[in-house]
Amino acid sequence: MQVFHHIRSMREALAAARREGKRIGLVPTMGNLHDAHIALVHQAQSTCDCVVVSVFVNRLQFGLNEDWDKYPRTLPEDTAKLEAAGCDFLFCPEETEMYPNGMDGQTRVVVPTMTDILCGASRPGHFEGVTTVVAKFFNIVEPDEAVFGIKDFQQLAVIRRMVEDLCLPVQITAGSIVRADDGLALSSRNSFLDEDERPRANQLYRSLRWVEDQVTDGRRDYLTLAKEAAEQIEAGGFKVDYVSIRHSRTLMPAADDDREITILGAMYTRGARLIDNVSMQVPARTPEE
Ligand code: PAF
Numbered sequence: 115m116q117v118f119h120h121i122r123s124m125r126e127a128l129a130a131a132r133r134e135g136k137r138i139g140l141v142p143t144m145g146n147l148h149d150a151h152i153a154l155v156h157q158a159q160s161t162c163d164c165v166v167v168s169v170f171v172n173r174l175q176f177g178l179n180e181d182w183d184k185y186p187r188t189l190p191e192d193t194a195k196l197e198a199a200g201c202d203f204l205f206c207p208e209e210t211e212m213y214p215n216g217m218d219g220q221t222r223v224v225v226p227t228m229t230d231i232l233c234g235a236s237r238p239g240h241f242e243g244v245t246t247v248v249a250k251f252f253n254i255v256e257p258d259e260a261v262f263g264i265k266d267f268q269q270l271a272v273i274r275r276m277v278e279d280l281c282l283p284v285q286i287t288a289g290s291i292v293r294a295d296d297g298l299a300l301s302s303r304n305s306f307l308d309e310d311e312r313p314r315a316n317q318l319y320r321s322l323r324w325v326e327d328q329v330t331d332g333r334r335d336y337l338t339l340a341k342e343a344a345e346q347i348e349a350g351g352f353k354v355d356y357v358s359i360r361h362s363r364t365l366m367p368a369a370d371d372d373r374e375i376t377i378l379g380a381m382y383t384r385g386a387r388l389i390d391n392v393s394m395q396v397p398a399r400t401p402e403e
Contacts, residue, residue, distance in 0.1 A: 121254050124205050125354060128166070132200075141282075142149035142248060145169040145206075146186040146302035149193050152294035154261045156332035157289050162321050164256050166203040167196055173209065173249035174217055175243025179250060181386070186305055205255070223249045224355040225279070228365050231246045232268050232378055233389065236355050244269055245276045251333045252284055259285040265299050267378055271365055291390075292321070294319045306385035318381050322392040325359065325377045329396060336368050340355065340377075347381050352376045353388065355380035362393055372396060 118124040127382055128138060139162030141154045147169075158165045169192055174180035189206060196204055213220055222242050228234075229241040252260065262270050274286050292300045296310075297319040307315050321343040334358040344354040360367060361373040378391040 115201050115204055117193065120211060120243045121207065122152075124166075124203070124254060124365040125355065126200070127203060128164075131164045132256075137164060137259070138255065138257045139165045140230065140251065140255045140260040141165065141167045142251050142260065142262070143169055143172045144185065145166060145192050146188050146311070147192045148292075148300045148301040148302065150265070150289070152195060152206050152291050154263060155196065155201055156291040157281075157287065158259065158261045159200065161256075161287075162259055162368040166205055166257065167201050168251055169204065169253070169387055170212060170232050171229070172212075172243060172247040174213070174246055175240050176222065177239065179305075181306075184306075186302055205251075210330055211377055212247070222245065222246045222278075223276060225275050228268065228272055228275060229320070230322075231350070231365065232358060232360075234268070234355060235378060236380070236387075241272050242268070242298060242359055245272060246274055249276065249280075249282075252282055259287055261287045263291065264288045265291045265301065267376060267393075269367065273297065287390065297323075299388075301388060303388060304322050307383055308385065311351075311383050314350055314352075315383060318379050318388060318390045321346045321350075321357065322379050322390055323376045326392050326394050329359075329375070329377075332397075332399075334370050334396075343377075347379070353382040354381060373398075 115249055139158030141158050143151050155165060156166060171185050173182050224242050225245055225247040261324050264270055270288055277284060277286055297316040325339050325343050333339060340357045340359055343357045347354045357379040359375055359377050361372050362376045367377045373396050376391050376393040380387060380389045
């Protein structure tokens with residue numbers, strides 16, 4: 115695997131790969147790689163001839179009181195994992211390489227819909243930071259395909275919207291959520307869970323699955339269902355940010371006749387904010403219902 119810290123050398127290597135007719139895949143990450151990231155790499159390898167993984171903890175997408183400074187940085191371990199996974203190129207720029215003019219005056223990419231709800235409501239500016247850095251990575255790497263984990267469901271929807279609105283020539287692919295045996299979605303922020311919280315941290319997933327079961331059994335009172343799930347999470351000892359049931363594509367509040375819905379949630383542990391989601395097909399009602 116070749117490692118690049120500079121845009122120029124990254125582009126030169128990619129130009130050579132492209133001249134050989136290779137299909138380029140990109141997996142953008144903030145590092146601290148775990149099995150879910152490696153699954154995204156393998157997914158990209160299944161359709162691309164050359165896979166680039168970026169590792170960059172993007173300060174632009176963190177709020178002032180968020181965990182940018184304590185976000186785990188484990189580049190040597192990440193490099194070894196990517197090497198073992200057969201990744202072709204690792205791109206790990208310094209902040210000055212990505213934001214040479216500083217961040218205040220940085221040109222931003224703004225998706226005006228879908229970004230001030232759910233995670234965007236409690237993390238103002240977050241998605242603007244994400245779309246800006248992802249657009250930069252797309253311009254640097256010019257990938258044919260980019261793979262994003264579906265655990266960040268809203269992020270994926272926002273990126274798809276950016277790509278559509280800006281006619282960016284990149285195929286966006288969703289990678290499935292990888293879970294621990296007890297259902298907890300793998301996340302770099304799980305390392306912030308203490309010994310007491312970790313065994314209970316699957317509460318978010320259990321409550322989202324409970325909503326799924328209720329909908330399968332015929333309930334469509336989505337606001338009440340979300341409130342009940344939030345109460346379960348609070349009873350499990352966590353502070354709820356939100357639980358919400360949405361149309362899977364538009365992220366609008368789910369309506370009675372929506373067939374594709376996603377149950378999304380975010381909760382605070384003592385040291386982290388965890389997110390998760392469950393998508394489902396709503397069964398059609400029988401004529402008697
Ligand atoms: O999902 C992430 O890890 C980040 O939001 C991303 C897409 C790498 C942009 O910094």
